Amino acid sequence: MAEDINFRDFTTGEKLRVAGLVARMAKRGLAGDTVDLSDLQRRVERIEKAAERRKNGK
Numbered sequence: 001m002a003e004d005i006n007f008r009d010f011t012t013g014e015k016l017r018v019a020g021l022v023a024r025m026a027k028r029g030l031a032g033d034t035v036d037l038s039d040l041q042r043r044v045e046r047i048e049k050a051a052e053r054r055k056n057g058k
Contacts, residue, residue: 005048009055014047021047 010018021040028035 005052005055010047010051014051018044018047 007015021044025037025040028037028040
């Protein structure tokens with residue numbers, strides 16, 4: 001079973017991209033309760049999956 005990834009498993013570029021996406025999510029969240037964040041969440045998940053594949057060598 002694959003281990004969970006840690007923040008140190010991300011490259012510097014991935015860390016910056018995730019931080020930027022989280023900031024965009026926060027900005028959208030301030031707009032109201034009915035804001036759709038799923039597109040940004042999917043982008044973060046893709047970055048996480050890439051880091052996990054690299055960590056596990058696949």
